[in-house]
Amino acid sequence: MSQQPHVLIIGAGAIGSFYGAILKRAGCTVSAVVRSEYEAIRDGGFQFESPLGDISWRPDHLYRDGDQADSQPDYVILATKVLPNSDRAALIRPWLGEDTGIVLIQNGLDIERELAEAFPNNPIISCLAFIAVSRVAPGQIKHNAYGRLVMGRFPEGIDEHCSRLRDLFVEGGIDIKLTEQVVGERWLKCVWNTPFNPLSVLANGADTYTILDTPGGEQLIRDLMAEVMAVAEADGHPLPSHLPDSNIAGTRKMPAYKNSMALDYLNDRPIELDAILGNVVAIAHRLNVPVPRLETVLVTLRMRQG
């Protein structure tokens, strides 16, 4: 693997195609598997508007689901949403070689296990993206800001895959934090996401200030954060006690905004309820940690889908 690796983006939406663009800039061969927008991407590639400059690119190979690969990639990058009815193992199985690294750029907690069990011999590189990017039309993506990845081997450690990918991403122009404890990093991100995201949906797409400034709202957010942190600690990932304060202070420093789950809800797209909340509650049940407020939010959102 001394030459630049071959990377395959599976489910190349806004996030997948953004990180594909970065790796393309680093000299990788980058291919993509797409579903509904095949023609637009075949004809025009991925067109970006980005503060990074012109990062538009064309996949070296463009596949549809069900196509045969020309070669086995060194890495597959999965950047789809994590939804109960999407079988992620089935999505990547046809493209995997024996040594292909599985790179997950996905939100939520405990989202790696399903793939680790399906592909016990492939390395899993778990990534959290801090990015504001959205698809505006088929093949047209607007990168608003950020792009940083927090990355580590699942379930823990940093291996040569992580280091190699780090170097490539950095060469392509974004910031990378390698972590020995990627699961702990996921818990850290959940301290904000698990309370705010589902609550904003339950409140019909409320923005951050509506949530915090409703009477009892900030206290509810703090109580939900405390429940998440109690589960994290029982799961072996104690988190610093200042997190609720610093998360809320950070949120109040930004203008009011609707988080991604609220936007998904308002646009009638499926929400990542299990990845962000359901898995946290499942771990709490397994470890006998009481989470009455998280349960209330989870079950009520499920009632809505029922």
Next chain:
Amino acid sequence: MSQQPHVLIIGAGAIGSFYGAILKRAGCTVSAVVRSEYEAIRDGGFQFESPLGDISWRPDHLYRDGDQADSQPDYVILATKVLPNSDRAALIRPWLGEDTGIVLIQNGLDIERELAEAFPNNPIISCLAFIAVSRVAPGQIKHNAYGRLVMGRFPEGIDEHCSRLRDLFVEGGIDIKLTEQVVGERWLKCVWNTPFNPLSVLANGADTYTILDTPGGEQLIRDLMAEVMAVAEADGHPLPSHLPDSNIAGTRKMPAYKNSMALDYLNDRPIELDAILGNVVAIAHRLNVPVPRLETVLVTLRMRQG
């Protein structure tokens, strides 16, 4: 007061005009104060479709807000919804005599105090209605079933007003239960209403079976009922421990239905959130009873209104 009393219905909607009809059948003089539907009621009275037969009636006096009363009634009946922006004391003050009894036929908990404080010398007769009745057009009411009242003096006891009204309502054709502990009866009704009603709104108008059969749904209802019962007990009204079982069994014996708060929500009408839930949480806070699930439901519904 040996002659039949003079009763004034204030806010004569579906429920108020139904109980007015019953008292009219018992020979009372029954007048009404109405707001928006004055002309229809002046011209046609209250027209009923009811399993009780023809209970349509015309008020002996029909008033608008701001009119002067011809005489002071023996009883005013208030049967409006209990909403934060409706000043119920202001609504009844102009019509009250020194001895006028204030009859509340309203849902919720701790809804009497505001009036007891405003009118410390008038007796307050607190009633819970078990009835299915709805307004179909101005002055047109469909009484579907039931009509029973549970009635007692607030804050406790049974006085001669209660007994006299009981006799009149029974003579008019409905069932009355007198209770020494009307607050305890309100708690009893809250064991069902406080969990089911707000939860159905949070779940976007879900019916009883959707609520119970969602994974975790029945357990959440049971947990919410347990919180209500813990507050009731701390408030001096311990309730029998079989209530969650019997309430849920009773609900499962009926076809799926949407409760009145769900229907209010779906029809863009204001919901009695404080009367049914907010007051329970306020009492819990005063008495230091933990109610994490009730709080979550309350605050989230408030976020929605924000």
